[in-house]
Amino acid sequence: MDDAPVVIAGAGPNGLMLACELALAGVRPVVLDRLPGPSDEPKANGLVGQVVRQLDMRGLYRRFSGSQRPPEPVAAWIFSGMTLPLSTVADNPMYAMMVSQPQLVRQLYERALELGVAVRWAHELVGFEDRPSGVRITVASPAGEYAIATRYLVGADGGRSAVRKLAGIEFPGHTAGTVARLAHVRVPDEMRTADGGLDVPGFGRLGFGHTRLDRGGMVYAAFEPDRPMLGTIEFDSSADHSVDEPLTMNELRDSVRRVLGVDLPIGEPRGDGPHALRRIAGQNTRQADRYRAGQVLLLGDSAHVHSAMGGPGLNLGLQDAMNLGWKLAATVAGRAPQGLLDTYHSERYPVGRRVMMHSMSQTALFSPGPEIAALRELFAELLSLPDVARHMAGLLAGSDVRYDVGDDHPLSGRLVPNVTLADGRRVAELLHAGRPVLVRDVVDGPAAMLLRPDGYVAWASDDTGDKGLTGAIARWFGDTLPGV
Template sequence: MPDVDVVIAGAGPNGLMLACELALAGVQPVVLDRLPGPSAEPKANGLVGQVVRQLEMRGLYRRFSGAASAPEPLLTWMFSGMHMPLAGLADNPMYAMMIAQPTLVRLLLERSAELGVEVRWGHGVEDLADGPDGVRVTVAGPQGGVTLDARYLVGADGGRSTVRKLVGIPFPGHTSDTVSRLAHVAVPDELRTADGGLEVPGYGRLPFGHTRLDHGGIIFADLGQGNPMLGTIEFGPEDDVDDAEPLTLSELRRSARRVLGVDVPIGAPRGDGPPALRRIAGQNTRQAERYRCGHVLLLGDAAHVHSAMGGPGLNLGLQDAMNLGWKLAATVRGGAPPGLLDTYQTERYPVGRRVMMQTMAQTALFSPGPEIGSLRELFAELLTLPDVARHMAGLLAGSDVRYDVGDQHPLSGHLVPDLQLDDGRRVAELLHSARSLLIAEADPAVGSVDVVRAGIPGGPAAMLIRPDGYVAWATDDPTHPGVEAALARWVNRCFVTGR
């Protein structure tokens, strides 16, 4: 017998989200992390895209954001620093929730503790041996080495994933010739502008967000966390960069002067830390050749790394977790339809590929040169066209990849719209338990899935929604043809009650 059903390496947002998804499905994982406790290092600053709605489907959006109501789509977003108007866009998939990564980790730890998840800090995977019935994991801990026998091991341990390296999954891709620097800083209050920008003496107004210039790019953002963030992006090799040495504010000042041509008045951040202070010399864009090898799976940055421009990282990784969680739980419990776990690769790999494509495109559009300047001018015009904005919103939100669920209804394969049933309930509220959900006004005479007997005003006669919020099957026919086949493909033995 295995010691544990699932071991998760990495207690970052993706690993903890997966742990919560597994626990909701009745599988208690063990989460390992090499760090002695949660990292306070500022990394991501928020969530952008479909994952915001998915958090609402778990009852976590309002809890995590403090908002009093459901999320609202964005009126505008950016692509390579160019603003893209989204107001009035039908079925706008772009949502945002500003939250610092350490805060998100703390909240996910609280949620995982409520669900009974065990997190072992100071424990890191040292070796593994995959066998016919599971994987043996060698773990280094504060009291020495231990061995865990598990049904499955999930590597959620970042871009330098030990799990990925141990299992031998290649990580091909590209390293761009760029140097990025980012830090929390203090700036004189009198230079701050009412719209979130900064008046730089000798240069003029530096707006909120990304600004591309002839000698690189600069980022200024006050996210209401006490100190604004200043960053630079420079292109081409820099002989004086020693990536083994930590970034200093003096180095950031020199970089900002090279980009802007003037000194930017910045000082050490005020208040308690730790502040952001990091350099990335050479941005990696890489994707694991496969997300699964036997009883070992990869999640989040262990499966894919890319530029942070546009904020796609947590949207991609947390959606990976919600896609994998219910499939892995069903497999562990023995109730999974044939091939269910394999759909994690077939569904999420193309989404990761799209994110790598669009982030590399954003980096290219940010590079120096008059030709790029003209291209940006043209691209900015295109972004104002509603059809282009709709296409780009789908690309950035991750909603433009339709899963192959074996059903041709227009809703099938997409995240379920924000629907309200004829009895007043919202579909998002019915997915808190992370179970498959069948909505039908008439009784479809099945007993292997949560059934909500209600009508969908303006929608199909019936639909089957997977635990991750994606529509697996829908029909406009009140006799519900195909429901048995859809249940066999996606649900199988998941015995729950009607509501």
């Protein structure tokens, strides 16, 4: 029987990010995935929110984005298709990095291999037993079934997670009666506008992103010039389609006609693909009732699913990975303070609830009807107010998250701000190794900060004294005193 300190089921972005975090901390997991290799299926198109800064804290932002500059906040974002202006928001927390999910998976896979992680493609978890001594996993592979013994099993295997189901973890929530259709398409060049939208004969301008209409919603985004994304959202689930048959271009054309009220001449996209062409009948918003059951943990979509509107999915899932990684590694290595691993659920579960709240709110505000149109008009006025914009930016970016770290300094429990040390280094540069750090000599900041490996402040002080520091170190890192 094979063995590994940690086994991760699922080599998507969240599972691979966790694998990298564990390897940085000296624990090399085994990653299993039923697919023969990194998926090319088009899904998410970018990262938004605090996770962009966290990638910078690992030295990955420049590598993944190709930019030689640190990440910079965006001047505006969207909420249910409405513009959220952010140029007046002080310390704007909303960051974005446009990268397709297949590209992100390949980049994280390369990083995992560099760190010595074993990724076993075409190896599928088909069963496990959670025993007092560890977890015994049964794996199906091209060479036949085999077993792995591990201390901990992490399910990063998506919304239909086999790990979650086999662990008996409930997945309560709500299924909306919407039907969404999305595809890469080809549109006539003469219909494209300079600002990234479409000029549709008989309808008018269709802008970039989400557009709410009386009969449903449209999505248009030319992330790639040769194959823009086009989608519809209909709130009448009785619209003619067969849930058992894959989406066709003709079905999408019919849906566009119902929503727009006119025909839109779309064709098959150029290139070999794979191209997006999918239907989501019934939008699930669900969350696991616990992120840990014994020696089994859940991560990313295995723990929570919600609408993709606004792009919160990878922000939430990758931050799950960065929260769990250092805690799980310390537990496996025997250096974790008592109860450390339990803080994964207590910290991340409320964050997932908050994302589902604003995700469902955006779906509700996108629905048809004159009452919703009036509500959107009012909401658009509110979004233009600086205080509301600041609140919404914190909500969508996840920067309003404050963990209970046992310290009452205003920064404690929050992601460390973008500060610079007296020697010119950015605080993000101190966290590349994924280790806890005690920071002093901060320019325009507190006198000292104790940072967790995920970039969250465990303790801070505005004077030169170290009152409370020893307790914070013991609470989060045992007897280890971190240093710059």
